[in-house]
Amino acid sequence: MIAMIVGTALALAAADAATLMAPATTAQLQQVAVALNSAPVALKGDVTAAGPTLRPFLITLMCVQDDGATRGLVQRYVGSRGTAMFNGWSGMMAPGKRMPHHDMVGCLNVERLQNWRRIAANEFGFDIVFIAPDSGESYVWPTVMHREPDGTWLVA
Numbered sequence: 001m002i003a004m005i006v007g008t009a010l011a012l013a014a015a016d017a018a019t020l021m022a023p024a025t026t027a028q029l030q031q032v033a034v035a036l037n038s039a040p041v042a043l044k045g046d047v048t049a050a051g052p053t054l055r056p057f058l059i060t061l062m063c064v065q066d067d068g069a070t071r072g073l074v075q076r077y078v079g080s081r082g083t084a085m086f087n088g089w090s091g092m093m094a095p096g097k098r099m100p101h102h103d104m105v106g107c108l109n110v111e112r113l114q115n116w117r118r119i120a121a122n123e124f125g126f127d128i129v130f131i132a133p134d135s136g137e138s139y140v141w142p143t144v145m146h147r148e149p150d151g152t153w154l155v156a
Contacts (some may be wrong), residue, residue, distance in 0.1 A: 006095075011142075015057055016151075018075050020073065021064050022063045022106050023063070024107045028062065028110070029059070031061060031111075032055060035110045036055065036113065039113070042118065043118065043144040047072075049147075049153055050147075051156070053145075053154055054145065057077040057146070057155060058110055059107075060073050061073055061074065061130075062095070062096075062130060064094045065094070066094070067097050070094045077154055077155060079154030079155060092115075095139045096130075099132045099135060099137035099139055102135050104134075105134075106133065106134070108130040109132075110128060110129070110130060111129040111130065113129070114126065114127050114129060123145065123146045123147070125142065125143060125144065125145070126143055128142075143155065144156040
């Protein structure tokens with residue numbers, strides 16, 4: 001009985017998440033792969049290791065449609081150090097909402113990842129450049145990835 005309740009709750013949570021996010025197109029998913037592959041040679045190993053967190057984090061940010069849900073959808077990718085993006089959070093988290101002419105019906109494009117930098121042996125940073133395909137607006141989202149003590153990479 002408990003397993004059925006938990007299973008139902010998980011299915012409902014997944015359905016809720018699906019209604020809060022637009023579906024990414026194949027081309028948009030390919031753009032994410034190309035952007036992740038753009039890391040400089042010195043960071044490639046860490047970016048590859050961070051891929052299981054980094055890829056779904058990018059897709060969530062580019063496709064989330066509800067400001068109130070953004071924190072809940074992204075929180076699973078945030079490490080033990082927390083993140084500056086939640087300090088003083090006011091609900092305006094979705095990158096698409098920062099583009100006043102984007103209609104929020106579809107996902108943003110990840111134009112590129114830029115400004116790659118090594119911060120520490122267990123941390124690297126970069127900027128995500130999002131482009132709204134409908135309005136052409138752009139937004140730069142600074143990101144830092146941190147390797148946790150257990151070896152997983154999460155957003156710092």
